[in-house]
Amino acid sequence: MPDWKDKLALVAQRNRQEIVNAxxxxxxxxxxxxxxxTGALVAKSGxxxxxxxxxxxxxxxxxxxPWMQPMPVLPIKAPLSxxxxxxxHPDGTTLIDGAGRRINHQLCAYxxxxxxxxxxxxxxxxxxxxxxxxxxxxPSWGPSKIWGFDGMYPGPRYNAxxxxxxxxxxxxxxxxxxxxxxxxxxxxxxxxxxxxxxxESDGNPVDFINSVNDPNEVNPLGFKDQHYPNVYAGYTKxxxxxxxxxxxxxxxxxxxxxxxFTAQNxxxxxxxxxxxxxxxxxxxxxxxxxxxxxxxxxxxxxxDFVFDRNYQPVFDLFNSxxxxxxxxxxxxxxxxxxxxKPRRYRFRLxxxxxxxxxxxxxxxxxxxLPFWQISSDGNLLPQALMKSKVDVAVAERVDIIxxxxxxxxxxxxxxxxLEQLDGRGPRGNILTPGTPIIQFxxxxxxxxDNSIDPMVTPLRMRTLPDPDFAALLARAERAKKRTFRFDRxxxxxxxxxxxxxxxxxxxxxxxxxxxxxxxxxxxxxWSHPVHMHFEEHxxxxxxxxRTSVTxxxxxxxxxxxxxxxxxxxxxMRFRDMKGRYVMHCHNVIHEDSGMMVxxxxx
Amino acid sequence: MNRRAFVKAGxxxxxxxxxxxxxAQTATFxxxxxxxxxxxxxxxxxxxxxxxxxxxLKNRRVIINFVFVGCTDICDSVTQNLVAVQELLGDRVGRxxxxxxxxxxxxxxxxxxxxxxxxxxxxxPGWSFLTGQPAEIDLLRWRLGFADIDPERDANxxxxxxxxxxxxxxxxxxxxxxxxxxxxxxxxxxxxxxxxPRAL
Numbered sequence: 148m149p150d151w152k153d154k155l156a157l158v159a160q161r162n163r164q165e166i167v168n169a170x171x172x173x174x175x176x177x178x179x180x181x182x183x184x185t186g187a188l189v190a191k192s193g194x195x196x197x198x199x200x201x202x203x204x205x206x207x208x209x210x211x212x213p214w215m216q217p218m219p220v221l222p223i224k225a226p227l228s229x230x231x232x233x234x235x236h237p238d239g240t241t242l243i244d245g246a247g248r249r250i251n252h253q254l255c256a257y258x259x260x261x262x263x264x265x266x267x268x269x270x271x272x273x274x275x276x277x278x279x280x281x282x283x284x285x286p287s288w289g290p291s292k293i294w295g296f297d298g299m300y301p302g303p304r305y306n307a308x309x310x311x312x313x314x315x316x317x318x319x320x321x322x323x324x325x326x327x328x329x330x331x332x333x334x335x336x337x338x339x340x341x342x343x344x345x346x347e348s349d350g351n352p353v354d355f356i357n358s359v360n361d362p363n364e365v366n367p368l369g370f371k372d373q374h375y376p377n378v379y380a381g382y383t384k385x386x387x388x389x390x391x392x393x394x395x396x397x398x399x400x401x402x403x404x405x406x407x408f409t410a411q412n413x414x415x416x417x418x419x420x421x422x423x424x425x426x427x428x429x430x431x432x433x434x435x436x437x438x439x440x441x442x443x444x445x446x447x448x449x450x451d452f453v454f455d456r457n458y459q460p461v462f463d464l465f466n467s468x469x470x471x472x473x474x475x476x477x478x479x480x481x482x483x484x485x486x487x488k489p490r491r492y493r494f495r496l497x498x499x500x501x502x503x504x505x506x507x508x509x510x511x512x513x514x515x516l517p518f519w520q521i522s523s524d525g526n527l528l529p530q531a532l533m534k535s536k537v538d539v540a541v542a543e544r545v546d547i548i549x550x551x552x553x554x555x556x557x558x559x560x561x562x563x564x565l566e567q568l569d570g571r572g573p574r575g576n577i578l579t580p581g582t583p584i585i586q587f588x589x590x591x592x593x594x595x596d597n598s599i600d601p602m603v604t605p606l607r608m609r610t611l612p613d614p615d616f617a618a619l620l621a622r623a624e625r626a627k628k629r630t631f632r633f634d635r636x637x638x639x640x641x642x643x644x645x646x647x648x649x650x651x652x653x654x655x656x657x658x659x660x661x662x663x664x665x666x667x668x669x670x671x672x673w674s675h676p677v678h679m680h681f682e683e684h685x686x687x688x689x690x691x692x693r694t695s696v697t698x699x700x701x702x703x704x705x706x707x708x709x710x711x712x713x714x715x716x717x718x719m720r721f722r723d724m725k726g727r728y729v730m731h732c733h734n735v736i737h738e739d740s741g742m743m744v745x746x747x748x749x
Numbered sequence: 750m751n752r753r754a755f756v757k758a759g760x761x762x763x764x765x766x767x768x769x770x771x772x773a774q775t776a777t778f779x780x781x782x783x784x785x786x787x788x789x790x791x792x793x794x795x796x797x798x799x800x801x802x803x804x805x806l807k808n809r810r811v812i813i814n815f816v817f818v819g820c821t822d823i824c825d826s827v828t829q830n831l832v833a834v835q836e837l838l839g840d841r842v843g844r845x846x847x848x849x850x851x852x853x854x855x856x857x858x859x860x861x862x863x864x865x866x867x868x869x870x871x872x873x874p875g876w877s878f879l880t881g882q883p884a885e886i887d888l889l890r891w892r893l894g895f896a897d898i899d900p901e902r903d904a905n906x907x908x909x910x911x912x913x914x915x916x917x918x919x920x921x922x923x924x925x926x927x928x929x930x931x932x933x934x935x936x937x938x939x940x941x942x943x944x945x946p947r948a949l
Contacts, residue, residue: 329921407924464923465894637911646927648934672899741927
């Protein structure tokens with residue numbers, strides 16, 4: 148056995164001894180996620196993808212007793228009047244190209260009379276300060292340094308509405324890049340995943356901005372305005388500035404996307420939630436689809452980290468496979484509890500990565516419990532599906548409805564059942580019961596619940612833009628075809644054998660065109676969550692097999708879980724706007740290593 | 750030598766992973782320094798000896814790649830590309846930025862061989878080709894992230910010859926770039942990670 152394997156065995160043994168010394172019972176160990184049902188100790192060292200790779204083992208994170216803190220609920224961001232924004236009202240321009248150029252917004256303008264015009268004049272205005280802050284991941288720990296929107300991890304939740312365009316001002320108040328030591332680069336480009344957004348507000352990797360602490364000539368004040376039209380795709384053809392309501396998005400998120408440093412900055416904490424409503428998904432459980440609303444509509448962002456003994460997140464800068472953590476966070480808290488009332492909840496499950504794939508289930512200590520899946524990538528499905536687990540690859544979102552009124556147990560765990568041993572992706576091994584991440588405690592007497600009960604009334608939601616799948620396939624026949632191979636070449640992650648070059652567009656696509664893209668992974672050594680910006684797509688087939696109505700591929704998606712040796716065929720549209728966009732692997736470490744392409748709509 | 754000839758000649762075995770010195774395995778990422786980067790003694794193509802961390806990395810801004818002289822297909826293209834990069838960076842190289850090309854086959858790439866190679870490409874000062882003890886160089890390769898967790902892939906040293914590591918040790922700021930990007934694009938990336946000192 149090579150030396151490093153000996154060493155690994157030694158560390159595993161020491162970890163085991165540590166657990167033995169703590170005198171935990173087998174049940175406690177199961178509860179803590181330290182033992183799988185087969186009795187094997189969970190790999191306890193962090194950054195396990197390189198634990199096998201002849202590099203020093205990162206010591207495991209400090210001990211954190213689970214269920215010691217409530218899960219934070221993300222605060223809802225409040226708008227301001229445009230004149231109240233720091234540095235004054237938005238002037239209709241924005242920065243691109245590393246804050247080296249200032250251009251006009253495509254779809255809104257500001258004129259000399261002090262009014263906003265254009266196709267989608269903003270009706271609400273926000274500003275957020277991205278800054279370094281202390282964050283408590285666990286109540287028994289000291290503070291950790293994060294970079295967050297408004298100094299929070301995750302950042303605040305925006306509640307937006309179709310037909311109500313908004314403007315967000317992002318202030319870069321991060322430390323000076325001349326002084327900051329450690330992972331992360333204090334520049335950012337915020338992407339609203341996967342909104343239908345004009346290119347200059349899309350968070351293109353090259354459109355990062357400097358910090359106010361590193362002023363440049365074009366951007367001495369260190370801020371950028373981004374315009375979110377909140378419009379359904381397809382308004383150009385319909386000629387109504389409204390678009391096709393069946394293209395509605397619900398659970399979006401925003402995160403840094405800056406070139407070469409996305410993974411480091413996301414791991415620093417630069418993520419947040421954006422939820423979008425309309426006259427069907429109203430945010431009011433007495434109207435529209437009658438989905439649980441208000442305090443019963445809870446976005447949860449999942450992220451995994453490794454911490455050093457001073458509670459600072461550790462990022463392996465020399466690992467290009469993917470960083471895996473040994474601590475699981477829900478809304479910025481390690482293994483929190485969440486007190487629920489005995490009624491229905493809508494949980495919006497977000498996986499912000501950087502490299503972990505999840506398979507979520509509800510476990511009551513004896514069995515797995517059913518729940519309703521209502522969205523795929525945050526897009527409401529035609530109908531609710533009863534599930535006992537849902538896969539959520541990096542960047543995917545799934546909304547679920549859980550009826551605690553019907554669950555007998557007073558205590559239920561949200562667990563991750565998917566085993567993953569290195570950053571290259573899972574190998575399909577499903578754990579029982581898996582790692583518990585959230586403890587739900589049912590408390591209090593029954594309360595009013597106006598949301599629809601899918602057990603009683605079938606929950607019908609968004610019809611698909613192309614409900615006739617055969618007709619869609621016929622259109623796909625006529626569409627232009629392109630193939631993108633997500634591959635490893637010469638020690639880096641590549642697309643079609645090439646690494647990302649922001650200056651080279653690999654496709655120039657006519658606005659309003661329809662195309663069929665085949666996304667391939669020819670190797671059996673890794674998986675990639677592939678994300679396309681701009682519009683949702685439809686998965687036509689996976690490995691030659693047509694998508695079936697009951698599959699999780701059936702629906703509108705923006706991220707494709709591309710497993711080992713797979714080819715996925717998708718139907719793409721490029722409507723309403725022009726400019727440069729990207730497609731990339733959303734294992735953000737792969738993205739930074741070069742697994743990204745630029746394509747332009749012309 | 751092309752890929753096929755290389756494999757045929759059985760040289761791949763020479764590049765197989767080697768056992769590591771124990772002392773080098775105990776560092777953590779939060780206290781990098783010589784514990785992590787190692788102070789392996791390397792020899793430059795000019796015959797000078799240097800400790801990797803203390804003499805070559807500490808308080809420096811660096812561009813690092815891996816190369817071997819017997820590899821003609823990719824390494825030569827990379828070296829040629831880096832010559833253009835060195836040209837574009839001008840007198841920053843050797844003053845503000847140091848370039849290191851570390852041999853993937855130190856047993857074959859002696860300082861003399863590397864010197865010939867550097868001369869063939871008219872490499873200018875500020876860019877050193879490095880060789881050393883195979884086991885130590887191999888460890889360095891892993892530590893700098895030019896490796897593959899799949900042993901079969903890792904044994905193919907051509908896989909490690911197309912990337913650049915760009916970083917500033919003092920700030921613990923590190924990024925990777927494709928060594929074959931157009932020189933202008935590469936310089937763009939380098940300037941992003943290592944901005945030129947402000948003209949006074």
